[in-house]
Amino acid sequence: MMMSALILAAFLTAAPASQAAADPGPPVETMVVAVRAVETGTGEKHLDPRLEPLKTLLLRLPYDTFEQAASASRTVAFGQETAFPLTAEYTLLITPLERDEDGRVKLRARVQMTSRDPNRPPVNAVNSVTKVVPGDRLQIRGLPLEKGELVLFLSVTPRGESAPPNRRR
Amino acid sequence: MKACKWETRVEQWFDGQTVTGAEGHVAQCPACRSLVQALQVMRHAAQAPAPEIAPSQFPAFFDGIRQQVEAPLPAYSRVWAAVSLGLAALIAAGSTFAILSGGPRPAVAETVVESFSTELQDATVEYYRSDDGTATLQVHYAGGDMW
Numbered sequence: 001m002m003m004s005a006l007i008l009a010a011f012l013t014a015a016p017a018s019q020a021a022a023d024p025g026p027p028v029e030t031m032v033v034a035v036r037a038v039e040t041g042t043g044e045k046h047l048d049p050r051l052e053p054l055k056t057l058l059l060r061l062p063y064d065t066f067e068q069a070a071s072a073s074r075t076v077a078f079g080q081e082t083a084f085p086l087t088a089e090y091t092l093l094i095t096p097l098e099r100d101e102d103g104r105v106k107l108r109a110r111v112q113m114t115s116r117d118p119n120r121p122p123v124n125a126v127n128s129v130t131k132v133v134p135g136d137r138l139q140i141r142g143l144p145l146e147k148g149e150l151v152l153f154l155s156v157t158p159r160g161e162s163a164p165p166n167r168r169r
Numbered sequence: 170m171k172a173c174k175w176e177t178r179v180e181q182w183f184d185g186q187t188v189t190g191a192e193g194h195v196a197q198c199p200a201c202r203s204l205v206q207a208l209q210v211m212r213h214a215a216q217a218p219a220p221e222i223a224p225s226q227f228p229a230f231f232d233g234i235r236q237q238v239e240a241p242l243p244a245y246s247r248v249w250a251a252v253s254l255g256l257a258a259l260i261a262a263g264s265t266f267a268i269l270s271g272g273p274r275p276a277v278a279e280t281v282v283e284s285f286s287t288e289l290q291d292a293t294v295e296y297y298r299s300d301d302g303t304a305t306l307q308v309h310y311a312g313g314d315m316w
Contacts, residue, residue: 057299102278113289126294128285128306136280139299142308 024078024098026159028105032094034070034086037063038148054153057139063148075159081108089113090125090143090150097129104131105156111143132156172200183208280304 035051035058046065047055058066069087076082076096084092093110100106106129113125130138134157143150173179175194179201182191195201282304287294291311299305 057301057303060300100278104278104280106283123288124286125289125292126285126287126306126308128294129283130304131278131281131283132304133278133280137303138280138282139303139305140307141305142310144308144310 024096027075027077028096028107028156028158029073030076030082030084030094030096031073031155031157032071032084032086032092033068033153034090034092035151035153036067036069036087036145036148037061037151038065038067038145039063040065040147058151061141061151065148069150086111086152087145087150089116089145091122092152092154094154096156099158100131102131102133104133105158106131107156109138109140109154111140111152113143134158134161172204173198175201176204179204180208282306 033051033054035048035054037058039062040046042064044064045059047058048066048068050068050071051058051066070085072084074082074084076094078096078098081093081095084094086092091112091114093108093112095108097106097108109126109128109130110124111126112122114122125143126140128140132138132155135155138154140152140154141149143152171177175191175198178188178191179195182188182195183205195205282296285294285296285306287308289308289310293309295307295309297305297307
C-alpha cells in the first residue's frame with residue numbers, strides 16, 4: 001500500500017516533465033549578435049557602443065577593434081530552421097528541437113560558410129546541438145575573418161516567458 | 170452482620186486454636202455449620218496444586234503466544250503505521266541529503282553543448298566555459314586559403 005502511494009506520487013511528479021518533452025510549447029524568441037573582432041595594430045581599443053553590454057567578454061579577446069556585424073531577434077518555432085545572415089561569408093541557422101525537463105531549449109545551431117568561389121558549396125563551419133537555459137548565452141567564436149574572427153552570441157527565450165533575473169544577457 | 174455471635178470463635182477454632190465449646194456449638198448451630206463448610210471449601214481451593222504446562226504442551230503454548238503477537242492489527246492501525254513509516258523514511262532521506270549535499274540549494278540547470286563539429290578543412294572545434302561561465306564553442310583554424 002505504501003509502495004503504491006510512492007509509485008503514484010512519483011508518477012504524478014514525473015507527468016509534467018514527460019508532457020513538457022512531448023509538447024515543446026510556444027516558439028522561442030532568438031536573439032543573435034555577431035561581432036567582427038579584428039586587429040588593426042593601432043594600439044588602441046575600440047568598442048562599438050552597441051556592444052557595451054558585452055564589453056567584459058570582448059575586451060579579453062586578442063583584438064583591438066570590435067564592431068557589430070549583425071544583430072537580429074526573431075521568433076522561431078520548434079522544428080523550424082531559421083536563417084540569420086551575419087556577414088557576406090557566414091549565416092547562422094537555428095532550429096529549436098525540444099524543451100527538456102529543466103526548461104532548457106535544445107537547439108541545433110549551424111554556422112554556414114559561403115566561399116567566394118562559386119564552385120565551392122557552402123560548408124558548416126560549426127554544427128552543434130546545445131541545451132540552452134532560457135536567457136542564458138551561447139558563444140561561438142573563432143570563425144575566420146580577414147585580420148580577425150567573427151564572434152557570435154546567441155540567446156533564446158520561450159515566447160511569453162521572461163528570462164530568469166539571474167541569467168546573463 | 171454476623172448470623173451467629175459464635176462466628177469469630179468458630180473461625181478461631183477452625184484455624185486450630187483452642188476454643189472451649191466451639192465444636193459442640195457447630196454441631197447444633199446451622200449458621201456456624203455452613204460457615205465451617207465454606208471455610209473448608211476455601212482451604213481446599215488454596216491448597217490445590219497450580220496447573221503446569223507439560224513439555225508436550227510447549228509447542229502449542231508458544232504457538233498461541235506467537236499467534237497473538239503476529240495477529241494482524243486493525244486496518245486503521247496499519248494505515249497509521251504506514252504513514253509513520255513513510256514520514257520517518259522521508260525525514261531520514263532528507264537528513265541524509267542535507268548532510269551529504271551541504272544543505273539545501275536550488276537546482277540550477279546549465280547551458281550545455283551536447284555535440285559539435287566542423288566541416289572546415291584544417292580546423293577543429295573546442296568546447297569550454299569562458300571565465301564568466303558562458304558556454305563557448307571556438308573554432309581553431311590552422312590557416313590556408315579558405316575563401
